[in-house]
Amino acid sequence: MRGLFHPALLHHRSGDPGLWVDLPDEGRALLLDLPAITHVPNRKLLRVAHAVVTHTHMDHYVGFDHLLRIGLRREDVLTVTGPAGFLASVRGRVASYTWNLISSYPVRLRVQEVADGVLRAEEYSGDSRMRPVPLPATACTGTVHAERAFRIDVAMLDHGMPVLGVAVREVEHLAVDRDRLRRRGLAPGPWLAELKGAIRRGAPPETPILADRTDGASESLRLDDIGGELVRRGPGQSMAYLTDLSGDEANLERAAELARDVDLLVCETAFLDADRDLARERHHLTARQAGELARRAGAKRLAVFHVSPRYEGREEEIFGEAASAFGAAILQLPVVAAATIRT
Numbered sequence: 445m446r447g448l449f450h451p452a453l454l455h456h457r458s459g460d461p462g463l464w465v466d467l468p469d470e471g472r473a474l475l476l477d478l479p480a481i482t483h484v485p486n487r488k489l490l491r492v493a494h495a496v497v498t499h500t501h502m503d504h505y506v507g508f509d510h511l512l513r514i515g516l517r518r519e520d521v522l523t524v525t526g527p528a529g530f531l532a533s534v535r536g537r538v539a540s541y542t543w544n545l546i547s548s549y550p551v552r553l554r555v556q557e558v559a560d561g562v563l564r565a566e567e568y569s570g571d572s573r574m575r576p577v578p579l580p581a582t583a584c585t586g587t588v589h590a591e592r593a594f595r596i597d598v599a600m601l602d603h604g605m606p607v608l609g610v611a612v613r614e615v616e617h618l619a620v621d622r623d624r625l626r627r628r629g630l631a632p633g634p635w636l637a638e639l640k641g642a643i644r645r646g647a648p649p650e651t652p653i654l655a656d657r658t659d660g661a662s663e664s665l666r667l668d669d670i671g672g673e674l675v676r677r678g679p680g681q682s683m684a685y686l687t688d689l690s691g692d693e694a695n696l697e698r699a700a701e702l703a704r705d706v707d708l709l710v711c712e713t714a715f716l717d718a719d720r721d722l723a724r725e726r727h728h729l730t731a732r733q734a735g736e737l738a739r740r741a742g743a744k745r746l747a748v749f750h751v752s753p754r755y756e757g758r759e760e761e762i763f764g765e766a767a768s769a770f771g772a773a774i775l776q777l778p779v780v781a782a783a784t785i786r787t
Contacts (some may be wrong), residue, residue, distance in 0.1 A: 447681050448594065448614045449536055453749055454479055460503040460689050463710055464488075464780050469637045470593055476610050476685045478524075479508035485648065491537045494589055494596065497526040498687055499607040500533050508537060512553065521552045523599070525588045527606045528559035535576055542572040544568040558584055558598055558608065592644045594680070599702040600730045602686040602695045611701045616679030620642060624674055627633040631656040631661075633704060642667050642711065643675060645685040684743070687712040687750050690727040691720075700741040707763075708775065709743035711752035713762050728752075731762045735769025747775040 449467060453474055454462035460479035462738050467473060473488065475481075475495035489511060497505055508524070515522045526533070534555045538713065549570040550742055557564045563584035566576040589596040597611045606736045633656040643652050649668035684703035691710065714728035723730045729737070731748065738746040748766050751759055769772045 448617065449612060449655070449681055449708075451708065454481060454484070454649050454780050457749045458470070458751040458753050458756060458764075460506075461712065462504070462507070463685055463749075465683075467593070469640060472639070474596075474612065475511070477504045477687070478511060479505075479622060481507035481510055482591065482610050482621060484780055486514050487525055488780075490518055492522065492546075493520070495521055495522075495524045495745065496588070496596065496598065496608060497524060497530065498610065498685075499527055499603060499712075500530065501688070504531075504688070507647065508534070511634055512538075512551075514706070516546075516549050516551045519550050522556050523554040523556065523589065525556040525558065525596075525608075527600065527608050528557065529606075530557040530769050531555060531564060531576070534566075538568060538574055538576075540661055541574075546570045546574055554579070557586060557604075558588060558600065561585070564578065566612045572639045583711050592641075599684075599698055601699055602616060602690045602727070606688065607688050609684065609686045609689075611682065611684040611702050611706065613682040616644070617678045617680050619676045619678065621674055626658075628670070628674070629658050630674075631658045639667070643671050643677075680705040683708040683710065683744070684741075685710045686737070686752045688727065689729050691724060691733050696733070696737055697741070700737055703741040703743055706740045708745045708747060709741060710747045710749060710777070711738060713748040713766050716761060716765060731765035732769045735766040735771075738766075738770045745775045745776045749777070755770050 448467055450466040452464045454464055462477040462479040467594050469766040473491045476493050476496055478497055516641045547570050551570055553568040558561055561584055562581050563580040564581045567579055568574045586597045587595050588598055594614050598608045599746040601607050603611045620717050635655050639653050647667055651667040652664045653667055655665050659705035686699050696698045712729055713731040713734045713735040715723040715730045751762050755762055755765040760783055
């Protein structure tokens with residue numbers, strides 16, 4: 445069954461933390477943290493609809509400028525969300541540049557900050573000469589983005605400073621029955637994303653869907669003629685992203701509640717449990733704590749990352765310790781491929 449979310453690490457497990465979440469059916473993507481991203485192809489970065497920065501330590505935030513640079517000519521709004529103090533941090537980054545030639549650019553950057561149960565936001569644009577324009581504040585019980593296909597939830601956690609834990613949840617999972625598709629003489633293609641979109645937004649039954657046929661021709665079909673036959677509806681998929689967490693009980697409980705019953709938990713494993721005192725000093729989790737956290741949350745699968753470079757060549761020890769505590773094998777996520785530079 446094809447999933448809505450296709451996650452990949454932005455760097456190898458002992459590199460800077462960050463997750464690329466592709467949504468191919470939506471033609472968009474999410475970024476969870478903004479480490480160095482110059483290796484990510486521009487065509488991919490232009491599809492980013494929303495980024496969440498868990499906190500503004502350099503290894504989680506240094507990629508902000510590059511993402512903004514790539515997005516200056518894009519038409520769609522780019523939203524970036526962070527914890528308390530994030531609005532001021534972005535103001536400082538944006539104000540460090542000169543914007544005298546920006547007025548004709550279509551850039552629209554929406555910056556959000558979660559603090560004290562309130563979501564505050566500011567927007568930057570060419571029209572405003574990249575000066576922040578305040579937007580109305582709203583109450584926030586955890587959800588910082590919601591739309592027809594998915595929502596993004598956050599929880600305030602502790603790393604010796606406020607950090608955001610992130611959960612991404614699909615509203616409803618729509619899967620195409622490939623056997624029925626073939627029996628109808630229809631071919632897979634971008635039209636299936638249009639079909640799913642029409643179902644998600646509750647389009648009228650008579651809505652025309654231009655479908656691709658296996659013989660190379662196109663056929664216009666009514667939504668009510670093929671939607672129920674070709675698309676199976678089920679519970680939405682979910683994933684959580686947790687990094688840079690203090691291992692105290694209250695913090696672990698808040699993290700487990702955010703990640704409750706997710707299909708995939710992507711969690712930091714900075715240290716081996718033999719070095720728990722060092723992990724406590726640096727406000728990070730051990731591999732054993734990550735595995736126990738995933739089991740406590742009821743996560744179906746666990747992927748680990750953000751391994752301290754001190755364990756270079758010993759990563760299997762990290763994976764084994766986390767797997768033993770979790771009670772199942774660790775999922776090995778792919779790593780985003782670097783852009784090919786043509787000369």
